[in-house]
Amino acid sequence: MFIIIIKTSLHSGDQVATFKELLDIDTGCRIKSWSIDLDDGDKVLRVVAMFDISATLLFKLRLSGIECAMMGMFAGAILYP
Structure with missing residues (x-):
C-alpha cells in the first residue's frame, strides 16, 4: 500500500x-480511500x-487546472484492525 500526500x-466542494469524477474514471480500482482537507491551509x-x-x-490535478505539489509518500503494509 502507498499513502500519497499532495x-x-x-x-x-465543486x-x-x-x-x-476524474479519479473514478481511471484510478478507482487502485485507490482504497482518499480524502481532501479543505480546512487545512x-x-x-x-x-x-x-x-x-x-x-x-x-x-x-494539473490537467484540471489545479495547482499541486507532492508533499510525501509512504510505502508499506497498512494493518487494519
Whole structure:
C-alpha cells in the first residue's frame, strides 16, 4: 500500500466533485480511500492506493487546472484492525 500526500489549490466542494469524477474514471480500482482537507491551509489530498499512482494524480490535478505539489509518500503494509 502507498499513502500519497499532495498539497493542492482545491478550494470548493465543486472542484472536489470534479476531481472525484476524474479519479473514478481511471484510478478507482487502485485507490482504497482518499480524502481532501479543505480546512487545512495546504488543502491536503491524502490517497491510500495499491500502487504508486502519484504521477497520475499530479497529472490529473494539473490537467484540471489545479495547482499541486507532492508533499510525501509512504510505502508499506497498512494493518487494519
